[in-house]
Amino acid sequence: MTSDHNAHHPKVGFWRQYVFNTDHKMIGLWYGITALFFLFFGFCLVMLMRWQLAYPGVALPVIGKWFGESRMPDGVMLPELYNQLGAMHGTIMVFMGIVPLAVGAYGNVLIPLMIGAPDMAFPKINLASYWAYFIGGVIMLASFFVPGGAAAAGWTSYAPLAVISTMGQTMWIIGMVFLITSSLLGAVNFLTTIIQMRAPGLTFMKLPFFVWAQFITAFLLLLAFPPLEAAAVMQLMDRVAHTSFFMPSGLMVSGQPLQISGGGSVLLWQHLFWFLAHPEVYVLILPAMGIVSEIIANNSRKPLWGYKAMVFSLIFLGFMSFIVWAHHMYITGMGTGISSFFQATTMIISIPSVIILTALFLSLWGGSIRFNTPMLFALAFLPMFGIGGLTGLPLGLSTPDIHLHDTYYVIGHFHYIVAPGTIFALFAGIYYWYPKLTGRKMNEFLGHLHFWPTLVCMNFLFMPMLIQGLAGVSRRLYDGGMEYSHAQGVMHLNGVMSYAAWIMALFQIPFIINILLSLKGGEKVNDNPWGSTTLEWATATPPPHGNFAFDPKVYRGPYEYSVPGASVDYTPQYQEKVI
Amino acid sequence: MSSVHVLPYTVSPRQDTGLFNAKLGIWLFLGSEVMLFGGLFSAYILLRMGAPNWPMGSTILSIPIGTFNTIVLITSSVTMVMAWVSLKLQELKKFRMYLGLTILLALTFLMVKAFEYGAKFSIHYHEYFPALFNLAVHRLAGGIAAMALVPKCILGFFFLWAVWSLAQVAFKDFSRFVRTAILLISVIAFIGIILTLFELGNRHSHHNFPPSYSTYMAIYFTLTGLHGLHVLGGIIVNGYFWGPGRRMWLDQPERFTNRIEVAGLYWHFVDLVWIFLFPVLYLL
Ligand code: HEM
Ligand SMILES: [Cu+2]
Numbered sequence: 001m002t003s004d005h006n007a008h009h010p011k012v013g014f015w016r017q018y019v020f021n022t023d024h025k026m027i028g029l030w031y032g033i034t035a036l037f038f039l040f041f042g043f044c045l046v047m048l049m050r051w052q053l054a055y056p057g058v059a060l061p062v063i064g065k066w067f068g069e070s071r072m073p074d075g076v077m078l079p080e081l082y083n084q085l086g087a088m089h090g091t092i093m094v095f096m097g098i099v100p101l102a103v104g105a106y107g108n109v110l111i112p113l114m115i116g117a118p119d120m121a122f123p124k125i126n127l128a129s130y131w132a133y134f135i136g137g138v139i140m141l142a143s144f145f146v147p148g149g150a151a152a153a154g155w156t157s158y159a160p161l162a163v164i165s166t167m168g169q170t171m172w173i174i175g176m177v178f179l180i181t182s183s184l185l186g187a188v189n190f191l192t193t194i195i196q197m198r199a200p201g202l203t204f205m206k207l208p209f210f211v212w213a214q215f216i217t218a219f220l221l222l223l224a225f226p227p228l229e230a231a232a233v234m235q236l237m238d239r240v241a242h243t244s245f246f247m248p249s250g251l252m253v254s255g256q257p258l259q260i261s262g263g264g265s266v267l268l269w270q271h272l273f274w275f276l277a278h279p280e281v282y283v284l285i286l287p288a289m290g291i292v293s294e295i296i297a298n299n300s301r302k303p304l305w306g307y308k309a310m311v312f313s314l315i316f317l318g319f320m321s322f323i324v325w326a327h328h329m330y331i332t333g334m335g336t337g338i339s340s341f342f343q344a345t346t347m348i349i350s351i352p353s354v355i356i357l358t359a360l361f362l363s364l365w366g367g368s369i370r371f372n373t374p375m376l377f378a379l380a381f382l383p384m385f386g387i388g389g390l391t392g393l394p395l396g397l398s399t400p401d402i403h404l405h406d407t408y409y410v411i412g413h414f415h416y417i418v419a420p421g422t423i424f425a426l427f428a429g430i431y432y433w434y435p436k437l438t439g440r441k442m443n444e445f446l447g448h449l450h451f452w453p454t455l456v457c458m459n460f461l462f463m464p465m466l467i468q469g470l471a472g473v474s475r476r477l478y479d480g481g482m483e484y485s486h487a488q489g490v491m492h493l494n495g496v497m498s499y500a501a502w503i504m505a506l507f508q509i510p511f512i513i514n515i516l517l518s519l520k521g522g523e524k525v526n527d528n529p530w531g532s533t534t535l536e537w538a539t540a541t542p543p544p545h546g547n548f549a550f551d552p553k554v555y556r557g558p559y560e561y562s563v564p565g566a567s568v569d570y571t572p573q574y575q576e577k578v579i
Numbered sequence: 580m581s582s583v584h585v586l587p588y589t590v591s592p593r594q595d596t597g598l599f600n601a602k603l604g605i606w607l608f609l610g611s612e613v614m615l616f617g618g619l620f621s622a623y624i625l626l627r628m629g630a631p632n633w634p635m636g637s638t639i640l641s642i643p644i645g646t647f648n649t650i651v652l653i654t655s656s657v658t659m660v661m662a663w664v665s666l667k668l669q670e671l672k673k674f675r676m677y678l679g680l681t682i683l684l685a686l687t688f689l690m691v692k693a694f695e696y697g698a699k700f701s702i703h704y705h706e707y708f709p710a711l712f713n714l715a716v717h718r719l720a721g722g723i724a725a726m727a728l729v730p731k732c733i734l735g736f737f738f739l740w741a742v743w744s745l746a747q748v749a750f751k752d753f754s755r756f757v758r759t760a761i762l763l764i765s766v767i768a769f770i771g772i773i774l775t776l777f778e779l780g781n782r783h784s785h786h787n788f789p790p791s792y793s794t795y796m797a798i799y800f801t802l803t804g805l806h807g808l809h810v811l812g813g814i815i816v817n818g819y820f821w822g823p824g825r826r827m828w829l830d831q832p833e834r835f836t837n838r839i840e841v842a843g844l845y846w847h848f849v850d851l852v853w854i855f856l857f858p859v860l861y862l863l
Pocket of ligand 1: 156281282284285327328346347349350353388389390392393395396397401404405406410413414417418
């Protein structure tokens with residue numbers, strides 16, 4: 001109730017206004033800023049690793065000394081640090097970067113606007129969800145400074161390695177519990193909001209595809225994360241109370257038998273982890289598909305091709321994503337029956353992805369396409385996600401996976417999906433919705449300067465990974481595979497990839513400048529600058545507390561572009577008659 | 580206050596879904612809780628299937644104590660429903676009594692659990708130390724064990740005090756049925772405490788059974804510990820509604836009733852989890 005009063009007392013304190021504001025847009029903005037920071041931080045970690053991979057054992061010039069003797073003696077990276085960087089890069093990018101940005105930020109800002117609601121269903125829980133995320137993030141960052149450094153057993157934290165590693169792993173678990181809590185609170189909120197707060201007339205089949213994507217994503221978060229929480233609790237018990245959930249009998253560490261009761265199962269961790277982490281990969285991609293769909297429909301001035309097919313694919317995909325997880329575990333010695341089951345489900349789950357991708361491609365057919373920056377990023381998403389998805393198919397069949405598992409090919413596969421895929425979609429969304437939040441467009445020239453080099457660098461960065469992986473180079477090697485004779489033919493690619501990464505970093509500068517300078521200097525625009533049909537453009541700019549100046553009603557589907565007989569090429573959802 | 584700022588369906592249900600927001604929210608949340616305990620239960624099944632041998636729960640845990648705690652929790656679910664019904668009947672005083680009873684029963688449950696836990700940690704120091712140090716270590720251990728009793732005594736004292744003052748209120752204002760109910764519940768709570776104290780006194784006849792003792796103990800402590808945290812969460816939430824939270828009754832009685840309904844759904848879930856835990860850990 002207090003928040004209602006705030007709207008009528010413009011003089012609220014700084015803390016209320018910015019930090020403890022329960023308005024969904026402010027929370028979304030905080031999510032976005034924090035997540036962008038973590039994305040940048042995670043990228044910095046990997047740039048350090050790329051130095052070690054390009055120049056194994058060579059001292060890192062200038063900044064190498066800053067890391068101290070325990071991490072980089074004389075500027076040369078220790079293997080322990082390399083492992084920490086790798087594990088934390090994965091954790092930060094997935095759980096603290098992409099998910100909070102794609103779900104926390106985009107979902108929070110856009111869902112209530114797109115469904116014509118004044119706010120999220122539970123504003124205070126929403127705020128709590130952000131702060132749980134923030135605390136989890138702080139714990140993860142702090143873990144770099146405890147004795148032994150941060151978690152170093154990979155973002156997958158496989159047992160028994162994770163159980164016997166240093167204190168950073170305990171911090172990782174506790175941090176994860178906070179991040180999971182945040183996701184659960186967020187998911188409950190998103191689902192309730194979408195089910196309960198749709199404006200009159202806005203039936204499920206009139207929802208923008210973005211909202212559908214967030215809806216299925218929230219279900220995945222709600223149901224897939226708790227088993228990982230259970231697993232995290234068990235790993236915590238293994239580490240702190242010396243239980244043996246994941247510790248088999250007769251385990252030797254450095255030639256010494258461990259003093260534990262034994263009888264645990266290392267595969268149990270993998271099952272629980274991947275039961276989350278496969279749905280999690282769809283959490284990484286579905287919101288991106290949603291963003292891209294909105295932008296493509298808008299900029300091709302055509303309805304989405306096959307909206308219904310896309311929605312049903314999405315639902316089917318969400319369901320199937322719970323029964324494919326063991327395709328990450330083909331080489332753990334599972335029987336042929338079980339393996340066949342998971343191969344079959346994995347092949348089946350790629351069908352809905354293909355349907356969605358095809359529908360998006362066909363949506364372009366015959367459109368009068370506007371090639372602005374958001375559209376460029378959205379268009380690039382399509383083939384990049386295509387490469388990522390297609391490279392997944394060989395991994396989904398156990399025979400090729402025996403060769404490819406744990407090689408750089410896997411790294412190439414999912415980075416194609418997440419980096420030039422999801423991250424491009426997130427960039428596209430920032431360029432696209434920036435005018436709604438600020439009243440100004442971002443600069444097109446800087447946008448192009450951001451897009452083209454980033455696209456080129458992405459491919460120079462991730463295509464060689466596929467090649468190295470096919471040659472059999474393993475992932476997570478401190479020297480990039482220098483020791484192995486089979487890797488010699490592809491080692492020179494390490495340099496290529498590293499330079500691609502560093503150059504790509506440089507070309508993020510135009511983006512940062514663009515965000516900041518456009519706040520004051522961008523081209524001023526009206527409330528609906530892209531001529532869009534969905535509800536978020538019906539608000540004032542920026543949308544005030546409570547969002548809508550009228551009681552929104554919905555009369556039509558989300559993508560009525562170029563309706564025959566209309567005088568303008570878009571007919572908004574909230575408009576009663578075609579004019 | 581313009582109408583657009585008020586969130587819809589906080590009180591009355593939305594027509595097409597038939598639910599108010601919080602009710603849908605709690606069902607979704609409970610869905611995730613099912614997955615949480617489901618993950619742990621499947622871990623239990625997998626580990627038990629892979630184990631060469633598995634102890635009967637009854638050889639380590641006390642079935643009477645477990646049964647007692649089961650009864651306590653089921654009773655608390657009943658009082659929780661009564662609390663909600665009292666609100667529906669506009670009887671705030673009765674509501675407070677029933678919710679207070681729910682909280683007390685939950686505290687009883689936790690206390691019994693704490694005694695049960697304590698009984699698993701009798702440390703046989705003399706097995707680990709040479710005879711020379713035995714005496715000194717024994718003294719020390721005795722001291723530590725005595726100190727560990729202090730918080731439990733305080734808890735016990737508070738509990739009795741709370742029962743007492745509640746009973747006083749009830750004797751003044753309510754029918755005979757309620758009085759006997761309170762008496763009965765206090766009596767079973769008391770028996771529970773006696774039982775657990777008995778087990779506590781018996782501790783030296785047991786081995787030391789910390790979580791690291793075996794996979795069974797690990798599962799036992801993890802599952803019951805997590806469940807205990809849920810009970811604690813329920814106590815905090817219900818405590819809030821019993822105390823400061825009840826102010827909402829004055830200006831938004833319907834919304835407050837909804838909140839109690841939602842808290843009740845959560846509480847029944849916590850109860851239900853225990854009803855699975857009890858046979859799985861104590862009987863099978
Ligand atoms: C389109 C169909 C897809 C198929 C058939 C597929 C298949 C696979 C398979 C079988 C693996 C395990 C490879 C191995 O470890 O040997 C894998 C790994 C992975 N995939 Fe996919 N995938 C698909 C889409 C996606 C999507 C949409 C994402 C979203 C980001 C994704 C992210 C990942 C990640 C992160 C890993 C590596 C996990 C790790 O071991 O660290 N995949 N994929
Ligand atoms: Cu997968």
